Amino acid sequence: MQADFHYYATYSAAALAGFSHDECMKICYGAQLVDLCSRSFLNALSAPPEAATTMLRLELMDALTDYAGLCSITRIWSSFHFLPRDLYAKRNGSRRYMNKYRLICGPDGPLVSDTVENAKGQGEEAIGIAMHVIADTWAHAYFAGTPSLVINNTTDDFYEIVCDEAGEHEEKINFRHRPTGEDDIEGRQFTNSLYQRGEHSVMNLGHGRAGHLPDYSYITYRYMPAWADYRVVVKDNPSDYLKAFGQMIHAMRYLRGEIPSFEVGAYEPEAIAPYEEKIRSILCRRQLIASDDWKEFGEALTGEHIEDFDLDKYRDGYINAAGSEKDSTYLGRFFSAATRHKGMVCSRISEAGIPLVGNIMVHPALGNITVHPALGKLAERAVERREAGKR
Amino acid sequence: MTRIRKIREILSALFMIALAALIIYSPSEGYYLIIVLLAVIFLMRGVSTLIYYITMARYMVGGRMILFSGIIMLDLGILTGTLTDVPHYYILLYLFAIHAFSGLVEILRAREAAGYGGSWKFKVFQGLTDILVATLCIINIRNMNAAAVIYAAGMIYSAVLRIMSVFRRTKFIYIQ
Numbered sequence: 001m002q003a004d005f006h007y008y009a010t011y012s013a014a015a016l017a018g019f020s021h022d023e024c025m026k027i028c029y030g031a032q033l034v035d036l037c038s039r040s041f042l043n044a045l046s047a048p049p050e051a052a053t054t055m056l057r058l059e060l061m062d063a064l065t066d067y068a069g070l071c072s073i074t075r076i077w078s079s080f081h082f083l084p085r086d087l088y089a090k091r092n093g094s095r096r097y098m099n100k101y102r103l104i105c106g107p108d109g110p111l112v113s114d115t116v117e118n119a120k121g122q123g124e125e126a127i128g129i130a131m132h133v134i135a136d137t138w139a140h141a142y143f144a145g146t147p148s149l150v151i152n153n154t155t156d157d158f159y160e161i162v163c164d165e166a167g168e169h170e171e172k173i174n175f176r177h178r179p180t181g182e183d184d185i186e187g188r189q190f191t192n193s194l195y196q197r198g199e200h201s202v203m204n205l206g207h208g209r210a211g212h213l214p215d216y217s218y219i220t221y222r223y224m225p226a227w228a229d230y231r232v233v234v235k236d237n238p239s240d241y242l243k244a245f246g247q248m249i250h251a252m253r254y255l256r257g258e259i260p261s262f263e264v265g266a267y268e269p270e271a272i273a274p275y276e277e278k279i280r281s282i283l284c285r286r287q288l289i290a291s292d293d294w295k296e297f298g299e300a301l302t303g304e305h306i307e308d309f310d311l312d313k314y315r316d317g318y319i320n321a322a323g324s325e326k327d328s329t330y331l332g333r334f335f336s337a338a339t340r341h342k343g344m345v346c347s348r349i350s351e352a353g354i355p356l357v358g359n360i361m362v363h364p365a366l367g368n369i370t371v372h373p374a375l376g377k378l379a380e381r382a383v384e385r386r387e388a389g390k391r
Numbered sequence: 392m393t394r395i396r397k398i399r400e401i402l403s404a405l406f407m408i409a410l411a412a413l414i415i416y417s418p419s420e421g422y423y424l425i426i427v428l429l430a431v432i433f434l435m436r437g438v439s440t441l442i443y444y445i446t447m448a449r450y451m452v453g454g455r456m457i458l459f460s461g462i463i464m465l466d467l468g469i470l471t472g473t474l475t476d477v478p479h480y481y482i483l484l485y486l487f488a489i490h491a492f493s494g495l496v497e498i499l500r501a502r503e504a505a506g507y508g509g510s511w512k513f514k515v516f517q518g519l520t521d522i523l524v525a526t527l528c529i530i531n532i533r534n535m536n537a538a539a540v541i542y543a544a545g546m547i548y549s550a551v552l553r554i555m556s557v558f559r560r561t562k563f564i565y566i567q
């Protein structure tokens with residue numbers, strides 16, 4: 001997904017969940033920041049690199065794909081952009097294969113509930129992160145957040161399913177490799193990543209082989225992923241995006257304390273009903289990015305002006321805060337929430353016996369997860385350092 | 392990274408350094424050593440591709456292509472092993488392409504880091520070094536010993552990176 005959904009649609013969902021304008025702004029800022037909080041960004045702020053929630057294109061090109069590098073990539077992409085649907089999925093395959101297969105992203109999995117629970121009571125920044133993660137489970141379904149040819153590769157046969165005056169028909173989608181060129185919707189010419197035979201090539205990370213198709217709300221298409229035993233997958237983005245929007249409202253109503261529990265598979269149809277026609281028209285409009293439409297919709301909901309996203313908005317607040325006060329700034333809270341979320345997802349992956357996120361060390365304060373005794377002392381020391389920093 | 396994997400990485404890095412030293416010590420014989428080394432690399436790559444097919448790629452759509460490429464790689468290894476007189480400038484051109492590309496990427500990364508206000512000087516240094524090595528490859532294209540020495544230097548660099556990656560942190564501290 002792009003800024004149109006992560007920023008403006010998240011604002012609208014937060015408003016429909018009952019948050020005030022200021023709270024909505026903080027939530028949608030957090031949701032969009034997930035796509036920009038790279039190591040380069042953190043280095044410039046002298047912030048902890050563990051808080052990275054994305055990798056820039058050149059960071060990816062530069063990344064080593066040895067074991068340590070793969071762990072680093074997988075921690076970021078599986079946690080924030082390709083949340084695994086079923087870490088215990090079963091099918092015929094070697095253990096090595098299953099370690100990748102089980103990282104395939106999809107909506108309504110147990111980790112979605114864990115993500116929402118993890119954000120409860122942690123502030124708007126954590127809610128924003130959770131909303132980004134939830135939304136991406138819909139957009140990025142069927143791809144994994146780890147470099148893998150056997151999972152993320154696709155055949156070249158992509159077809160757009162078009163419904164117009166002529167009825168339902170299919171149009172061939174063509175790919176080209178021009179990273180700087182803009183996708184051509186009408187000509188159905190899209191950019192995707194190059195085919196690379198290496199299992200761990202970064203070209204085989206996430207939905208690179210399908211280009212930005214998963215990120216466009218208007219498109220319905222069919223294709224054949226590498227993992228699906230020659231079955232064709234139909235991806236209905238308008239329908240999926242509507243469910244994502246409904247699920248965000250449901251999650252935020254829970255996080256606000258308006259409803260007692262969060263249920264996967266609940267999409268708040270009653271909350272959406274009065275606006276469904278308008279939302280569907282935004283989602284189905286053939287355009288590369290729907291920011292203007294979502295912005296107009298959000299502003300109509302609250303009657304307030306939604307300022308455009310500005311990466312530097314909270315930067316000075318963080319840089320100028322004294323060491324002990326950094327954690328209480330917006331960015332400080334965002335970094336803490338990101339690290340906490342990443343830790344939660346990675347510990348679940350590690351518990352499932354998947355070694356692709358490295359050794360996960362959980363501080364005993366978490367309570368519900370067993371800590372390896374050999375790692376306990378290191379964790380204690382890390383906490384001591386952190387406490388000393390606060391003092 | 393498991394302990395066994397760490398030991399394996401360090402041992403292979405030390406082997407690479409020893410081999411590189413041998414090549415630098417005697418570049419003319421070292422050149423033939425490089426040919427043997429390339430043959431072994433192709434053979435190993437062929438075998439590992441076949442293992443990859445058996446454990447992973449046979450479950451994927453179009454995975455049979457991996458099987459074919461594994462067999463071709465194996466053949467290439469055997470073929471390379473039988474050659475004794477490959478023109479050395481092929482190796483220099485190969486080294487030129489690798490270093491020029493790496494240098495360009497490093498400089499672009501430095502530009503990106505500078506855009507974010509981050510540190511960029513070391514990356515520029517790395518990029519310029521790569522471009523310098525690429526230039527040396529072209530300048531010395533007629534010199535057979537140069538191919539061996541530059542190749543050996545590249546091996547040492549890879550070995551050092553391998554050792555460094557052993558000590559890179561793969562632990563993620565999760566504090567609630």
